[in-house]
Amino acid sequence: MDTLNQLLMGFSVALQPMNFFYCFMGCLIGTLVGVLPGLGPTAAMSLLLPATFHVSPVSAIIMLAGIYYGAMYGGSTTSILVNIPGEAASVVTCFDGYQMARQGRAGPALGISAFGSFIAGTLGIVGLTLIGPPLAGLALKFGPPEYFSLMCLGMVVLTFLASASMVRALMMACFGIIIGTIGTDTVSGTTRFTFGILELMDGVGLVPVVMGLFGISEMLLNIEQKIDRDIFKTKVKGLLPTLQDWMQSKWAILRGTVIGFFLGILPGGGAVLSSFVSYAIEKRVSKYPEKFGTGMIEGVAGPESANNSAAQGAFIPLLTLGIPSNVVMAMLLGALIIHGVTPGPLLLTQHPQVFWGVVASMYIGNIMLLILNLPLIGLWVQVLKVPYPFLMPIVILFCIIGAYTISNSVVDVLFMLFFGLIGYLLKKLRYEAAPLILAFVLGPMLEYHLKQSLMISKGSFSIFFMRPISATCLIITFILLSLPTLPKFRKKRPGVTLESDEL
Amino acid sequence: MRKAHIIANFFWLALSAAVCIESIRLKIGSFHAPGPAFLPFFAGLLLGILSFISLVQSLKEKEEEGTRIWGEVSPLKLILMLVVLFLYTALLKTMGFLIGTFLLLIFLFRVVEPLRWRTVLIASLLTIGTAYLLFGILLESQLPKGILGF
Numbered sequence: 001m002d003t004l005n006q007l008l009m010g011f012s013v014a015l016q017p018m019n020f021f022y023c024f025m026g027c028l029i030g031t032l033v034g035v036l037p038g039l040g041p042t043a044a045m046s047l048l049l050p051a052t053f054h055v056s057p058v059s060a061i062i063m064l065a066g067i068y069y070g071a072m073y074g075g076s077t078t079s080i081l082v083n084i085p086g087e088a089a090s091v092v093t094c095f096d097g098y099q100m101a102r103q104g105r106a107g108p109a110l111g112i113s114a115f116g117s118f119i120a121g122t123l124g125i126v127g128l129t130l131i132g133p134p135l136a137g138l139a140l141k142f143g144p145p146e147y148f149s150l151m152c153l154g155m156v157v158l159t160f161l162a163s164a165s166m167v168r169a170l171m172m173a174c175f176g177i178i179i180g181t182i183g184t185d186t187v188s189g190t191t192r193f194t195f196g197i198l199e200l201m202d203g204v205g206l207v208p209v210v211m212g213l214f215g216i217s218e219m220l221l222n223i224e225q226k227i228d229r230d231i232f233k234t235k236v237k238g239l240l241p242t243l244q245d246w247m248q249s250k251w252a253i254l255r256g257t258v259i260g261f262f263l264g265i266l267p268g269g270g271a272v273l274s275s276f277v278s279y280a281i282e283k284r285v286s287k288y289p290e291k292f293g294t295g296m297i298e299g300v301a302g303p304e305s306a307n308n309s310a311a312q313g314a315f316i317p318l319l320t321l322g323i324p325s326n327v328v329m330a331m332l333l334g335a336l337i338i339h340g341v342t343p344g345p346l347l348l349t350q351h352p353q354v355f356w357g358v359v360a361s362m363y364i365g366n367i368m369l370l371i372l373n374l375p376l377i378g379l380w381v382q383v384l385k386v387p388y389p390f391l392m393p394i395v396i397l398f399c400i401i402g403a404y405t406i407s408n409s410v411v412d413v414l415f416m417l418f419f420g421l422i423g424y425l426l427k428k429l430r431y432e433a434a435p436l437i438l439a440f441v442l443g444p445m446l447e448y449h450l451k452q453s454l455m456i457s458k459g460s461f462s463i464f465f466m467r468p469i470s471a472t473c474l475i476i477t478f479i480l481l482s483l484p485t486l487p488k489f490r491k492k493r494p495g496v497t498l499e500s501d502e503l
Numbered sequence: 504m505r506k507a508h509i510i511a512n513f514f515w516l517a518l519s520a521a522v523c524i525e526s527i528r529l530k531i532g533s534f535h536a537p538g539p540a541f542l543p544f545f546a547g548l549l550l551g552i553l554s555f556i557s558l559v560q561s562l563k564e565k566e567e568e569g570t571r572i573w574g575e576v577s578p579l580k581l582i583l584m585l586v587v588l589f590l591y592t593a594l595l596k597t598m599g600f601l602i603g604t605f606l607l608l609i610f611l612f613r614v615v616e617p618l619r620w621r622t623v624l625i626a627s628l629l630t631i632g633t634a635y636l637l638f639g640i641l642l643e644s645q646l647p648k649g650i651l652g653f
């Protein structure tokens with residue numbers, strides 16, 4: 001009952017005209033970003049983060065959240081019509097979605113994708129509503145050792161799943177931690193790695209780093225690689241799936257919802273992993289697995305449902321524990337901190353309007369997205385036709401303005417360009433940026449909780465193993481770290497959870 | 504790619520060494536009283552260990568066919584773009600947002616595919632106008648005015 005009252009309070013926040021407007025803008029921009037290949041939700045959120053500085057924390061997070069789950073909807077459009085995924089979580093949709101379009105069934109593919117996303121997204125939000133508050137209560141029992149161990153687990157899971165080379169992914173995590181320590185240590189007041197540069201005293205900001213690593217680096221890469229877009233030319237008609245389509249898809253949608261939701265909660269999980277796992281499961285349980293890849297509607301319904309439900313599930317550890325489960329959530333964490341809101345178990349008591357306002361906005365956002373994605377398909381097809389030579393300068397300009405307006409300093413723009421170059425080189429050398437960002441955001445908190453734990457235990461590391469939750473997290477961490485040394489796992493795995501927008 | 508990975512790993516080793524040395528200077532502290540450079544030192548040390556492992560893996564790997572870092576692509580366009588972007592940033596406060604960005608857009612609209620000059624000029628004017636309207640006027644961002652006052 002209390003949950004219902006709180007949710008109603010959340011709706012009263014979300015339905016305020018300004019918040020409603022920001023929810024709409026987030027969904028619209030998210031869909032647009034999802035439709036356009038080369039620019040993913042992470043880059044879009046980084047571009048728009050400075051624009052949220054003038055608004056309230058609730059409005060800011062509502063919009064940024066809308067971009068994230070909106071991109072899950074939009075990504076399927078370009079996957080189905082152009083066979084190029086709009087963002088990484090829609091890669092799998094290309095396999096069968098484009099084949100359905102080639103068979104003249106683009107409409108049902110787009111339709112089931114949108115409806116599946118809506119159903120899964122809504123159920124995911126219900127899960128968030130029900131699980132969030134009890135988990136926040138449990139998290140009040142967490143101390144510094146639990147937080148430290150959970151963060152270590154999160155980073156290791158992401159590196160384990162996100163890359164063919166775990167060694168390189170861990171290197172990126174270490175690099176991210178090091179970058180995160182640049183600036184003034186809040187405890188001792190010592191400046192670290194600033195080398196006398198005044199602008200580094202406050203550390204390197206999140207915005208220049210993410211805009212550089214994801215936005216600028218992508219533009220630099222795209223200068224070399226021409227993205228050929230062969231848009232499917234047949235008119236898209238019949239967006240409402242038939243009864244047979246629903247009968248074929250209903251279990252795929254439900255399975256995708258459950259898979260996505262729980263994988264979204266897990267540190268290191270996320271929409272991309274969920275979509276791949278869902279596809280694999282649909283293929284495994286199907287009576288006709290050999291037909292996957294030739295236009296099976298389950299191959300569209302399952303993954304699209306999974307990625308949307310994962311997008312909602314991912315908010316649970318962020319809002320209740322203050323621990324981001326993937327790089328997008330890491331960005332949202334950074335955004336919340338910039339706005340003076342510390343997510344975690346106390347968020348529900350100290351800022352209930354933020355938690356419930358965001359949750360309620362997701363219900364509204366899912367309805368908006370269903371409306372945006374079906375009737376406006378024709379508009380998105382036109383957007384897909386915008387030539388890249390026109391798009392690229394506009395994106396770069398947005399990056400520059402976004403970085404400059406953080407503190408009206410060209411130094412932030414220089415940092416962004418510098419990280420853009422780093423991101424470009426990392427991509428060329430096949431290093432993942434996602435572990436870097438997660439470690440960069442978590443680094444300061446990791447350091448704080450590590451120091452607190454060691455001070456409590458007077459320097460003994462046994463504190464991490466004497467507390468059950470902490471011990472469990474660390475044991476799983478060590479297991480994951482040692483798995484790649486086993487012969488069975490030594491063979492290179494293709495990366496599956498590219499939370500960067502690398503396609 | 505193998506050669507590039509080897510060079511990269513040496514870079515990471517050098518970075519790791521630099522971080523560890525600087526951390527020692529800043530004070531690592533002890534386990535019961537961690538100093539300001541406690542975490543950076545261990546992160547740097549771990550980076551060094553992992554870089555060494557990665558270096559050994561790179562030395563063992565075979566050169567894959569057709570996987571040179573730039574392959575058939577010339578990096579000149581990229582280098583030119585970076586130089587222009589850094590130059591733009593350095594001169595932004597002198598030129599001002601409107602003039603500087605207009606010139607930058609002309610370059611950017613030409614660099615990916617050489618569009619016609621008329622198209623470039625119209626696109627640049629429209630883009631700068633829209634950006635100024637959105638950021639300078641609607642969002643009231645403090646965009647730099649150059650020495651000419653705009």
